[in-house]
Amino acid sequence: MARQWSEGHSTSILCVGASSGPEGLLASGSEGGEVTVWSQEGTIIGRLTLPGEEDSTSVVFSPTVPGQLYVSHGDTVSVLDPRNLKGPVEEFLGAGEEEINALALNEMGSAMAVADDSGEVRVLELPGGKVCRTLRRHTNICSSVAFRPHRPNNLVSAGLDMQVMLWGLQKTRPLWTLNLQEVAEEEDAHQQRPGQLFNPPLVHCVSVASCGNILGCAAEDGRVHLMRIGGGSKLEQQGAVKAHSQGASQAHFVSFLSHPHWLVTGGNDGQVFLWDLSKHPVVTPEAKAKSGVTAAPRRKSKSKARRKDQSQDKARTPPKVEAQKEEEVEEGTEEKAGPKLSISHGDKVNWLCPAVLKGEPSVVVADQSSSLTVYPLSRL
Numbered sequence: 179m180a181r182q183w184s185e186g187h188s189t190s191i192l193c194v195g196a197s198s199g200p201e202g203l204l205a206s207g208s209e210g211g212e213v214t215v216w217s218q219e220g221t222i223i224g225r226l227t228l229p230g231e232e233d234s235t236s237v238v239f240s241p242t243v244p245g246q247l248y249v250s251h252g253d254t255v256s257v258l259d260p261r262n263l264k265g266p267v268e269e270f271l272g273a274g275e276e277e278i279n280a281l282a283l284n285e286m287g288s289a290m291a292v293a294d295d296s297g298e299v300r301v302l303e304l305p306g307g308k309v310c311r312t313l314r315r316h317t318n319i320c321s322s323v324a325f326r327p328h329r330p331n332n333l334v335s336a337g338l339d340m341q342v343m344l345w346g347l348q349k350t351r352p353l354w355t356l357n358l359q360e361v362a363e364e365e366d367a368h369q370q371r372p373g374q375l376f377n378p379p380l381v382h383c384v385s386v387a388s389c390g391n392i393l394g395c396a397a398e399d400g401r402v403h404l405m406r407i408g409g410g411s412k413l414e415q416q417g418a419v420k421a422h423s424q425g426a427s428q429a430h431f432v433s434f435l436s437h438p439h440w441l442v443t444g445g446n447d448g449q450v451f452l453w454d455l456s457k458h459p460v461v462t463p464e465a466k467a468k469s470g471v472t473a474a475p476r477r478k479s480k481s482k483a484r485r486k487d488q489s490q491d492k493a494r495t496p497p498k499v500e501a502q503k504e505e506e507v508e509e510g511t512e513e514k515a516g517p518k519l520s521i522s523h524g525d526k527v528n529w530l531c532p533a534v535l536k537g538e539p540s541v542v543v544a545d546q547s548s549s550l551t552v553y554p555l556s557r558l
Contacts, residue, residue, distance in 0.1 A: 183542075184549040186214035186222050191544035194531035195237040199244030203260050204533060204542065206550060207234025211251050215260045218535045220552070224263030228256055236280050240304075242287035250278035255292065255307065270307035273300065282323045284330040289347070291333050293320035299335045301347060311347055315355070322383045327390040332411060336381035336395050342403070344411060354413045358395070358403055361416065377425060379403065387431040388438040392461055396421075396429035402443055402453075404460040417460040421517075423447045428530040434539055435555070442541050442555075444527030450543060451517035452555060521553055 189209035197203045203223065204216045211228035228234065232252035239260070240246035246267075247258040253274040256266035274294035282291045283304070290302045297316035300309050318339035326332040331347040340359040343352040358379035366376070379397040386393055393405040400422040408414035421429075422445030432440040432452075439455040455461050525545040532541050532555075539555040 179554060181220065181552040182549050183216060183220040183552065186216065186225065186550070187212050187548040189548055190546050191528060191548060191550060192233060193236050193529045194542050194544050194550065195239055195247075196531050196533040196542075197239040197244060197247075197260070198241055199239070201244070202534070203239070204531070205237040205239065205247055205249075205260060206544065207237045207249055207251075208548065209233045213237065213247075213249055213258065213263065215247070215263060216550075220550075224260070226258070226263040226265070228266070230254070232277075235278055238281045238283055238290075240287045241283060241285055248281055248283070248290065250274070250281050250292070252277055253294070254278075255281065255290070255302075268307070270302060273302060273307065273309075274298070275300075279320065280322045282325050282333070284325040285327060286330055289325075289330065291323040291325065291335075293323045293335060293337075295319050297337060297339065299323055299333070299345070301333070311350060313345055313350060313352075315343060315352055316341060321381060322395075324384050324386045324393075326386050326407075327388050329390055329411075334384050334386060334393055336384040338380045340379050340381065340397075342381060342384065342393070342395055342405065344407065344413070346411065353411050356405065356413060356416060358397060361403075362399065380425075382426070383428050383430075385430045385441070388433040392431070392439060392455075394429045394431060394441050394455075396426035396443060396445075398425040400424060400426055400445065400447075402426055402429045402441065404455070404458065406460050406463075415460050415463065417458065419453060419455070419458070421445065421451060421453070422449060427527050430530050430532055432532040432539075432555070434532070434534050442530055442532055444523070444530045444543065446526045448522065448524045448526060450521040450523050450527060450530065450541065450553065452519035452541075454515075454518050457515070519555065523551065 187208040191208045193207045202218050211231040213226045215223040236250040238248045247260045249256050255270040255273040257268040275298045276295035278294045280293040292300045297320050299313040301311035316337040320337040323335045333345045336342045342356045377398045379399040381395045383396040391407045395403040401418040402421045403418045405416045406414045421443045424446035426445045428444040441453045444450045529544040543551045
């Protein structure tokens with residue numbers, strides 16, 4: 179059932195991206211500046227090691243120009259031609275203040291957001307790469323950014339300061355900030371669990387559903403934190419899904435299934451889950467919703483943790499995929515319904531990329547190894 183795509187890299191793969199163009203190419207980046215472009219069948223179309231050999235941390239295809247692929251490495255963004263990987267067509271040197279962790283493009287392909295280790299988010303005009311906005315509010319590493327669909331001037335950022343921010347690019351201050359540490363502390367106090375220790379909700383990945391109003395954040399506490407944006411770009415409600423037994427490293431909404439609120443998640447526990455969030459109280463307020471939670475006041479965090487921890491390669495266990503029964507949604511801020519699909523991948527997940535491959539809904543998994551694994555989602 180699972181397929182391996184191998185021989186594209188010699189180092190651990192850190193990121194994967196899929197093109198929306200007619201060819202449906204995929205790209206992956208790994209440690210040491212390696213970039214590989216793949217066909218939908220998993221055939222290698224091109225391989226390249228970028229100058230400087232710094233880790234390739236994010237790969238994003240232009241949504242409007244099929245022949246453009248953006249790759250971050252160090253503080254630089256390189257523009258590549260995925261069909262002709264002979265070297266950068268263009269380079270945006272110093273696009274990040276420090277090492278870049280994530281790139282995001284708006285739907286029109288006219289702006290690119292760059293998140294880096296300094297906590298800054300820079301917005302670059304495309305083409306050209308001129309910095310048009312610098313957003314400074316994160317107090318620690320900014321790990322992930324995403325533009326809101328249908329709202330090309332709205333940007334979400336999240337980081338290891340445990341803060342999620344929504345920005346309107348007309349201004350250099352966020353429209354709102356949600357401090358997940360304060361949310362978690364309030365929840366624990368409410369549930370009378372003061373003696374229990376939990377990993378702090380350092381955010382590793384943020385995703386926005388294609389409807390543009392639902393955010394999902396994969397965090398170190400194993401949860402995927404959910405937010406609903408209402409009229410006037412206000413934060414209407416927030417909640418969470420307890421997704422993983424260890425840190426959740428990836429969360430991506432899937433745009434090609436039956437509705438926009440399917441979410442695929444991956445974690446340090448080696449699990450990959452597919453969730454149907456259409457009945458979650460944050461997504462559908464009528465579904466046993468509690469009163470909405472407004473944004474918590476900002477508070478600086480002293481956390482210096484970094485997500486780039488290296489874990490030793492473990493012997494891979496054979497992957498098994500099993501559908502799980504839906505359980506009832508219980509009262510509370512977290513949905514207790516289980517995932518619709520559970521994949522025991524067996525190795526810590528670095529990146530997930532939902533993609534339709536040869537007409538089959540799939541998820542591409544990158545882990546600590548130098549190979550990709552492709553799982554079908556078509557059993558749904």
